[in-house]
């Protein structure tokens with residue numbers, strides 16, 4: 001399904017310039033100051049290390065946040081679906097890597113058309129492949145439109161999801177890609193380890209990524225002996241990007257969650273010197289029912305994804321006051337952390353930090369962006385989730 005540009009409803013656009021109190025509930029809110037600080041920290045890190053930063057757009061699915069990332073120093077964006085790539089391109093993003101396998105002829109036709117469109121305005125499209133059949137199908141689609149595309153061979157470095165095996169199988173696939181030049185341009189290796197991102201201790205993440213780096217390094221060495229040195233090695237997420245950077249094997253990183261963060265990532269223990277990112281994504285919610293032992297807010301799992309756990313209830317002091325229990329589709333049940341401790345009152349606002357940012361954003365058509373903080377800030381903008389559902 002292709003993406004239609006979204007028209008912001010007047011009730012939402014009327015909020016711009018007004019205080020956070022005027023935001024109705026439940027609503028997805030981004031603290032822009034926190035998101036900007038997160039972006040700045042990541043951009044400074046990659047600049048210091050001489051790494052290319054290509055943040056993952058599957059997280060925010062929004063051209064506005066993609067533009068903000070480019071202004072801060074990113075060289076392009078990743079997406080996971082063709083629809084996300086089309087939405088970002090429609091919002092002015094010229095350099096997009098679909099870091100995923102696409103094999104259906106209809107979607108490959110859209111890939112080819114998008115590659116053509118981006119090329120015509122000085123940009124480029126890239127795609128991941130992990131099979132000879134996938135390469136052949138992509139080549140056929142590109143041939144029909146007379147366009148060219150950058151191709152990354154995805155290597156499975158431990159997640160056991162997509163990706164060809166490291167070493168010789170990867171070399172064989174690179175050769176197959178190279179046979180289809182110039183319409184397929186061999187761009188390098190895509191080596192991402194999703195399973196390592198949420199390993200809780202720094203030691204576990206280090207062990208997983210040290211093994212992954214060995215596999216990528218060995219593959220690169222084989223490729224070099226064949227005269228097929230990868231122009232780029234891309235990968236990494238918010239949990240491990242400092243490992244990839246330290247390995248010297250990757251020269252491009254593609255983290256996504258760092259911009260907004262979520263309750264799951266907050267549970268990762270930070271290692272020495274590891275960059276801290278702040279919570280920037282919240283569901284604004286209101287207490288709609290109160291009793292002596294618990295209160296109920298108006299945000300359930302229609303407002304936030306629960307695949308990675310329930311939300312945290314934000315506290316301005318940083319000390320959690322209330323816990324969130326699942327109340328179903330439209331409700332959350334709050335208890336005091338300290339037995340007998342004070343609870344919010346009927347009508348009060350509570351701010352939830354969702355368990356998992358990507359699928360939470362995908363539940364909403366718009367994000368209300370706030371500047372000046374959650375307590376005293378003002379609505380700065382309404383941002384459409386351009387690629388919601390695609």
Ligand SMILES: Cc1ncc(COP(=O)(O)O)c(C=O)c1O
Nearest residue numbers: 056099192237238254255256257
């Ligand atoms: C291929 C790929 N790269 C990068 C990322 C970004 O990871 P994170 O959002 O954990 O930073 C993801 C997330 O799932 C991904 O699938």
